Every structure is written in C-alpha cells, then in structure tokens.
Amino acid sequence: MKPFPRAEISAAALKSNLRRLRELAPHSKVMAVVKANGYGHGLLNVANCLSTADGFGLARLQEALELRAGGVTAKLLLLEGFFRQSDLDLLITHDIDTVVHHEFQIEMLEQQTLAKPVTVWLKIDSGMHRLGFNLAQFNAIYARLMACPQVAKPIHLMTHFACADEPDNPATAKQAERFNEMTQGLPGFRTLANSAAALYWQQTQADWIRPGIALYGVSPVANDFGSNHGLVPAMELMSQLIAVRDHKAGDPVGYGSYWHAKQDTQLGVVAIGYGDGYPRNAPEGTPVWVNGRLVPIVGRVSMDMLTVDLGIDATDKVGDAVMLWGKALPVEDVAEHIGTIAYELVTKLTPRVAVCMD
Numbered sequence: 059m060k061p062f063p064r065a066e067i068s069a070a071a072l073k074s075n076l077r078r079l080r081e082l083a084p085h086s087k088v089m090a091v092v093k094a095n096g097y098g099h100g101l102l103n104v105a106n107c108l109s110t111a112d113g114f115g116l117a118r119l120q121e122a123l124e125l126r127a128g129g130v131t132a133k134l135l136l137l138e139g140f141f142r143q144s145d146l147d148l149l150i151t152h153d154i155d156t157v158v159h160h161e162f163q164i165e166m167l168e169q170q171t172l173a174k175p176v177t178v179w180l181k182i183d184s185g186m187h188r189l190g191f192n193l194a195q196f197n198a199i200y201a202r203l204m205a206c207p208q209v210a211k212p213i214h215l216m217t218h219f220a221c222a223d224e225p226d227n228p229a230t231a232k233q234a235e236r237f238n239e240m241t242q243g244l245p246g247f248r249t250l251a252n253s254a255a256a257l258y259w260q261q262t263q264a265d266w267i268r269p270g271i272a273l274y275g276v277s278p279v280a281n282d283f284g285s286n287h288g289l290v291p292a293m294e295l296m297s298q299l300i301a302v303r304d305h306k307a308g309d310p311v312g313y314g315s316y317w318h319a320k321q322d323t324q325l326g327v328v329a330i331g332y333g334d335g336y337p338r339n340a341p342e343g344t345p346v347w348v349n350g351r352l353v354p355i356v357g358r359v360s361m362d363m364l365t366v367d368l369g370i371d372a373t374d375k376v377g378d379a380v381m382l383w384g385k386a387l388p389v390e391d392v393a394e395h396i397g398t399i400a401y402e403l404v405t406k407l408t409p410r411v412a413v414c415m416d
Contacts, residue, residue: 061412063297063330066384067099068416069107071290075273076108078288083256083263087112089135089249091270093121098404099274099293100413102128107415108273115268119145119154126152135179137268138189139163146208149176157181157216158203159189167208175210178203179249182240184233186220196240212246219262222254223278230255234262254278257287276389276400283390293404294384295336295411299348299376301327302368311365312357317342324368325356328380333361335407336382337396340364344395347381349374 079088090111091097096104105114105125113133116122119141122134139157140146143166149156150173158164159181167176180203183190191199203209217237221229234250241248248264253272255262258279271277275284275291284291305311305325310318326348332338338359345352346366353366368374383389383403393400407413 060296060414063295063334063382063410064412064414065098065407066294066296066414066416067103068290068292068294070416071275071292072099072104072107072273073110075275075284075289075292076111079256079267079269079272082287083251083260083267086251086256086263086265086267089113089115089133089266089268090273091115091137091252091268092125093117093137093270094405097271097274097401098407098413100415101125102130103413103415105130105132112266115270119148122154123148123152126154139181140166142166143170146170146172146176150174155179155214157189159191161199164199164202164206167203167206170208172208175208177210177214179214179216179247182215182217182237184217184236184240185229186218186233188218190217193236193240200244212244214247214249215241215244216249219250219252219255219259222252222259222262223280225258225279230259230262234259252278271401274404276404278401280394283388285388291383291385291388293389295330295382295389295407296384297328297330297380297382299326299374299378299380300329300363302372302374302376303327310357313360314358317357319356319367321370323370324372324374326353326366326368326372326374326380328364328366329362330380330382331360331362331364333408334410335403336364337398337403337406340396344392345387347384347387349378352387 088111090108093116095101135155155177157179181190183192221227249266250262251267253269256267275289277284303325307321344355356367357365383392389400
C-alpha cells in the first residue's frame with residue numbers, strides 16, 4: 059500500500075526535461091541545480107536520475123557531501139560558496155567547485171595552504187545586488203585571485219539575474235551586457251542563465267546554463283506553465299479522503315468557523331495540512347483534483363487535514379485519491395491561487411511527505 063501523503067516523482071519526466079533544456083540550449087553544458095533537496099524531489103534520487111547532466115549546482119556544502127557519499131562523481135558547484143576555513147580542505151578532498159562572491163572568502167584562500175588549488179567561479183554583481191563583486195571591484199579582485207596559489211586557473215565567471223522571470227523587462231539584457239563587457243577576452247567558463255533566462259533569454263546561455271525549477275517541469279514565469287516549453291511536471295503531490303460528510307447549508311467547518319456552506323453539500327476531509335508543508339494560508343477556492351474534477355478547498359487548512367466541497371451529488375468515498383498538484387493540476391496554478399510561487403510549494407514539503415521515485 060502506498061503511503062499518504064506522498065510526492066510521486068517521475069524519473070521519466072526529469073529525464074525528458076533535461077533533454078528538452080539541452081534542445082533549448084544546444085551549445086551549453088547543463089549545471090542541474092538540485093539544491094533544497096532537489097527542489098523537494100529528493101536530492102540523491104534526482105541526481106542519480108539526471109546522471110547525464112554535466113554537473114550539479116547546490117547551495118550548501120552538506121548537500122554536496124551527501125551527493126559524493128551517494129556515489130555521484132559529476133562536477134559539483136557550491137552556488138553560495140564556502141563559509142568557513144575548514145570547508146576548504148573538504149572542497150579539495152571531495153573535488154567540489156566553489157563560487158567566490160565576497161572578500162572574506164578570498165582572505166581564507168590566501169591564508170590557507172591546500173593540497174591542491176580549488177576551482178573557483180567568480181561571481182560578478184551585474185545588477186542583482188545580493189551576492190558578488192561589483193563592476194568597480196572586479197579587476198582588482200580578479201587580479202588577486204589570479205595571484206593566489208590556492209586558486210586553480212583559469213578562473214570561471216558567473217552572474218545571476220534579478221528579473222529574468224519578467225520577459226518584457228530590459229534589466230536582464232542590461233545585466234548580460236555589463237557581464238560580457240567586463241569579462242571579454244578572459245579565459246574560463248561563463249555561466250549566466252538560470253531557468254528563466256535559459257527559456258526566455260537565449261543570448262545569455264553561454265558555456266553553462268544553471269536550470270533549477272525548469273528541470274522539474276515548472277515554469278519560473280508568472281502566468282506561464284512548464285508545458286508551454288515542452289516540460290513535464292515531475293511531481294504529483296497525492297493524498298486521500300479520510301472522511302466524506304453530509305454538510306448542511308449555513309454550517310461552518312474548521313478552525314475559526316469563518317466559512318459557512320451556502321447550500322447543502324458534502325465535504326471531503328483530505329489527509330494533508332501545513333504540518334506536511336501545504337500552505338495554511340491557502341484561501342477558499344484553491345483547487346484540488348478528486349476523481350477527475352477540480353473541487354475547492356473550504357475552511358482553514360489545519361496541521362494534518364484540509365476540507366474540500368465535493369458537492370451535493372458527489373459519489374466520492376473514503377480512500378479515494380486526491381491530487382494537490384501534478385499533471386492534472388499544475389503547481390503553477392495552485393501557486394497563483396495561494397498567492398505564492400511554485401518554487402515555495404515544492405520545496406517546503408516536510409519529512410512527513412513520503413517521496414516516491416517511479
């Protein structure tokens with residue numbers, strides 16, 4: 059018997075999405091971003107499934123070490139870089155590349171003697187103003203890294219876009235122009251494009267692209283769907299009905315009793331709630347999929363349960379499957395109803411949700 063709630067992960071969809079991204083960026087290598095537990099899809103399972111990717115991007119050293127312990131031998135890149143001097147020996151031991159975005163990291167590199175140089179991706183702040191060296195600093199920082207014996211040569215170069223998920227916003231083109239002007243003629247790999255840029259800003263694809271959410275079949279752009287780009291949703295979040303109840307017009311349901319039925323109906327109780335990572339703030343009307351149709355959430359999402367209005371003539375029964383998002387109900391659509399982004403929905407699932415790779 060399958061556990062519930064569960065996130066059913068399609069290996070076929072993940073592989074299809076990687077192939078599609080290669081088609082869209084035929085001249086680029088793919089740094090598959092698998093941070094945040096593979097965007098909620100399971101870190102090691104996703105990496106093994108995407109073994110033909112050219113490398114994997116991660117946020118934290120522990121994620122990279124988990125992949126190495128699991129037998130993954132591909133290139134690994136720490137997108138936030140290292141935080142402590144002791145991390146440097148681990149980077150060397152486990153052959154992990156690192157982003158360098160701040161002077162404190164350079165100081166640590168200069169102060170430590172390593173068994174061999176570490177591979178560095180120098181992050182340029184071309185306009186996002188979150189991490190990276192600004193354009194005025196770049197030449198001095200680059201020279202400093204070139205002079206550091208602990209840094210492998212050539213130095214690779216990267217930036218990150220602030221507005222790539224806004225296809226009509228000229229900021230992305232301006233950031234790319236700044237980056238290209240600053241790095242023109244320098245050796246090493248270049249990487250600019252995240253999922254949104256890979257899909258919408260072809261001129262930014264460069265030597266490597268760094269797709270994250272697109273690998274999982276989800277569009278990074280508002281009012282868009284992964285399917286519009288030939289991508290396939292990789293996750294279906296499933297649970298089941300644990301009660302079906304007759305409900306009278308005017309009666310409330312759930313904490314706070316703020317929802318009242320406008321007419322006689324049947325309510326279904328679904329075994330999933332904010333303790334599983336489903337958002338407590340999901341408003342009335344947020345859809346779920348039951349027996350081939352959309353039905354709305356009513357009442358407040360609880361820790362372990364939520365309630366849906368099945369309708370007066372419903373024939374649904376206890377044990378029937380409920381899809382919270384998936385192929386029949388795109389996560390992008392659910393996110394829009396809730397007022398969040400699909401990234402948050404898929405990454406915030408808690409360990410109570412079983413992750414099952416097919």
